Amino acid sequence: MSLCLQARQLACERDDRWLFEGLDLDIHSGEIVRIEGPNGSGKTTLLKILSGQLSDYHGELYWGGAPMHEVREHFLANLLYLGHAPGVKAGLTPLENLAWYQALSGEQGSESAREEALAHVGLSGFEDVPAGQLSAGQQRRIALARLTLTQRALWVLDEPFTAIDRHGVGALEAQLVAHANAGGCVLVTTHHELTASPVLRRVQLG
Amino acid sequence: MHSSNATIDAPVMSMHDPKGGLVVALNATLKRDLTLMLRRRGEVLNPLVFFALVITLFPIGISPDPELLAAIAPGLLWVAALLAALLSLDSLFRSDYEDGSLEQLLLAPQPLAALGLAKVAVHWLLTGLPLALMAPVLGIMLSLPAGSYAVLALSLAVGTASLSLIGAIGAALTVGLARGGVLLSLLVLPLYIPILIFGAGAVQAAIMGDGVMAHLAILGALLAVALMLAPWAIAASLRISING
Amino acid sequence: MWAFIHKLGSPKWFYSISAKLQPWFWGAATLLLVTGTLWGLAFAPADYQQGNSFRIIYVHVPAAFLAQSIFVSMAIAGLVFMVWKIKVADMAASVMAPLGAAMTFVALFSGAVWGVPTWGTWWMWDARLTSMLILLFLYLGVIALRGAFSSRDSGSRAASVLAMVGVINIPIIKYSVDWWYTLHQPATFSITGRAAMPMEMWAPLLIMVLGFYSFFIALILMRTRSEILRREANKRWVRELVGEAR
Numbered sequence: 265m266s267l268c269l270q271a272r273q274l275a276c277e278r279d280d281r282w283l284f285e286g287l288d289l290d291i292h293s294g295e296i297v298r299i300e301g302p303n304g305s306g307k308t309t310l311l312k313i314l315s316g317q318l319s320d321y322h323g324e325l326y327w328g329g330a331p332m333h334e335v336r337e338h339f340l341a342n343l344l345y346l347g348h349a350p351g352v353k354a355g356l357t358p359l360e361n362l363a364w365y366q367a368l369s370g371e372q373g374s375e376s377a378r379e380e381a382l383a384h385v386g387l388s389g390f391e392d393v394p395a396g397q398l399s400a401g402q403q404r405r406i407a408l409a410r411l412t413l414t415q416r417a418l419w420v421l422d423e424p425f426t427a428i429d430r431h432g433v434g435a436l437e438a439q440l441v442a443h444a445n446a447g448g449c450v451l452v453t454t455h456h457e458l459t460a461s462p463v464l465r466r467v468q469l470g
Numbered sequence: 471m472h473s474s475n476a477t478i479d480a481p482v483m484s485m486h487d488p489k490g491g492l493v494v495a496l497n498a499t500l501k502r503d504l505t506l507m508l509r510r511r512g513e514v515l516n517p518l519v520f521f522a523l524v525i526t527l528f529p530i531g532i533s534p535d536p537e538l539l540a541a542i543a544p545g546l547l548w549v550a551a552l553l554a555a556l557l558s559l560d561s562l563f564r565s566d567y568e569d570g571s572l573e574q575l576l577l578a579p580q581p582l583a584a585l586g587l588a589k590v591a592v593h594w595l596l597t598g599l600p601l602a603l604m605a606p607v608l609g610i611m612l613s614l615p616a617g618s619y620a621v622l623a624l625s626l627a628v629g630t631a632s633l634s635l636i637g638a639i640g641a642a643l644t645v646g647l648a649r650g651g652v653l654l655s656l657l658v659l660p661l662y663i664p665i666l667i668f669g670a671g672a673v674q675a676a677i678m679g680d681g682v683m684a685h686l687a688i689l690g691a692l693l694a695v696a697l698m699l700a701p702w703a704i705a706a707s708l709r710i711s712i713n714g
Numbered sequence: 715m716w717a718f719i720h721k722l723g724s725p726k727w728f729y730s731i732s733a734k735l736q737p738w739f740w741g742a743a744t745l746l747l748v749t750g751t752l753w754g755l756a757f758a759p760a761d762y763q764q765g766n767s768f769r770i771i772y773v774h775v776p777a778a779f780l781a782q783s784i785f786v787s788m789a790i791a792g793l794v795f796m797v798w799k800i801k802v803a804d805m806a807a808s809v810m811a812p813l814g815a816a817m818t819f820v821a822l823f824s825g826a827v828w829g830v831p832t833w834g835t836w837w838m839w840d841a842r843l844t845s846m847l848i849l850l851f852l853y854l855g856v857i858a859l860r861g862a863f864s865s866r867d868s869g870s871r872a873a874s875v876l877a878m879v880g881v882i883n884i885p886i887i888k889y890s891v892d893w894w895y896t897l898h899q900p901a902t903f904s905i906t907g908r909a910a911m912p913m914e915m916w917a918p919l920l921i922m923v924l925g926f927y928s929f930f931i932a933l934i935l936m937r938t939r940s941e942i943l944r945r946e947a948n949k950r951w952v953r954e955l956v957g958e959a960r
Contacts, residue, residue, distance in 0.1 A: 317709075355509050657858075667894045
């Protein structure tokens with residue numbers, strides 16, 4: 265199955281208002297696709313539809329050429345979604361947070377791999393501090409450590425640069441490019457200008 | 471380090487097939503929720519203190535007469551335990567909803583119904599079971615007749631499992647609402663009535679020396695039905711709530 | 715079959731077909747209710763035990779039947795909405811909830827009024843009345859949940875799920891309340907629990923029940939039609955329709 269997410273005639277109506285209509289999208293291996301549009305134009309909703317969270321849309325989604333509802337499990341096993349909220353438990357340490365995420369995808373993983381992933385996002389030394397005591401940017405970094413830790417082909421990232429400092433932004437951007445170059449693909453919304461991304465494609469909403 | 475570095479020239483990234491690993495995911499979810507709850511002991515204790523407080527109110531509000539209290543004790547203990555279990559339900563999915571873990575739970579390549587069931591199991595383990603164990607002590611304070619204590623604890627242990635399952639549907643439906651707490655009670659309490667009837671009935675029957683087994687068997691049957699159906703309703707409700 | 719379901723689901727189609735059906739149900743309702751009322755109140759014999767007060771059965775029983783049936787229809791409409799995403803089903807469900815709650819209230823109120831001559835009190839924890847009271851709470855829960863969501867679509871789905879959960883529970887609640895009642899008050903006689911009613915008494919009852927059903931089908935058609943207009947107000951066919959009417 266080749267890495268390919270397609271949307272045909274996608275439309276979403278929210279309480280009698282069309283957020284978008286007749287949207288055709290083809291996202292292939294090696295691409296970074298940025299969804300653009302003013303506030304309220306449905307960027308987050310589109311990402312939620314494309315990541316299979318919402319079901320009340322019109323149109324069809326295909327994953328690797330097959331209708332989404334037939335291959336949903338395969339799709340989810342290859343998807344990494346990061347939403348507005350980082351999904352980090354304040355009561356757990358960064359290591360425990362990552363361990364749960366690894367287990368959710370069915371793998372035990374190893375403590376050393378998790379430590380390495382945390383080091384990669386600059387959180388060495390914070391492994392055993394409850395996440396609630398870390399800053400918003402550090403909590404966001406815990407979530408971003410999942411990009412390194414779990415190998416998934418399709419990344420869907422909703423405003424991943426929020427609360428990240430300038431150095432982190434550069435590293436993350438490089439990581440997105442490396443992922444695309446390695447044959448993965450990235451679907452992203454951000455207000456941040458992606459400078460170092462030669463493979464960037466834009467989709468305009470609203 | 472990052473595995474993509476190794477395959478940097480490959481045009482297409484290798485894809486995973488869904489591996490299953492449901493047991494791993496369930497264990498991890500159980501462990502995670504238990505850890506979280508045990509780090510906030512106050513939240514675990516609150517329903518128990520509430521239970522004891524409500525039971526204290528009745529002799530004060532009605533009469534300290536042991537005979538009168540003994541007559542109404544089965545119902546009082548069951549109603550108070552039911553309310554205590556209800557009280558703690560609102561937080562079942564709320565923190566997961568607020569910090570974004572809930573959408574990650576929905577996107578896990580595992581059946582959501584099973585993951586939801588794991589969360590409900592933790593809720594019962596830290597609420598229903600302690601309430602059941604504590605009830606006999608409060609029974610003494612209400613002069614509950616001897617011979618019904620074991621039945622009280624057993625009926626509560628079985629009954630609160632159903633309460634957690636049914637209540638979780640309500641919690642899942644209201645988790646996206648800013649003030650879901652009161653609404654949750656309104657949705658869930660009517661559905662609790664059969665369990666209350668057979669739970670309090672079991673204790674009553676034990677006092678009268680009637681057959682207790684019929685009541686307990688029905689409580690068990692209700693639990694079986696709830697176990698079969700509630701996880702699907704919980705999963706469907708969570709998917710609705712995540713829509714906002 | 716599939717095409718038919720979707721045709722049925724089109725608000726525009728439903729709007730026109732219900733316009734044709736509506737007068738028939740209004741007509742049937744008027745005829746049945748007038749006949750049933752006259753027969754029941756004026757011609758049916760008085761009960762040998764309760765005298766004329768038993769005649770409240772001609773309101774109480776149809777209302778109680780209807781209250782339960784509306785909940786079941788509401789759950790079915792919710793299922794249709796969830797499975798086939800047919801919006802008309804949800805519109806119907808949304809107008810059914812208040813009507814069902816009103817009917818439950820009528821059944822409760824008529825039961826209470828009946829209680830005065832029968833039991834000498836406005837309220838007894840009679841099995842049927844208790845079940846009705848719980849049903850009223852279930853209705854109120856569905857209505858409150860629908861209203862609590864800021865997004866109407868989510869509110870519709872949540873209400874559908876709750877209605878389905880409720881409908882699975884209704885028989886369990888009814889059975890357990892009956893058990894509870896026989897356990898605690900085996901001696902008191904239930905107001906409608908007796909069989910063997912003579913034909914002159916139950917024939918008008920049957921007519922009243924049918925009349926209530928026709929009345930409510932007509933009312934639900936009417937209310938669903940206005941709900942369709944409200945929700946589809948900015949669709950072209952509605953604008954054209956309103957334009958024509960002007």
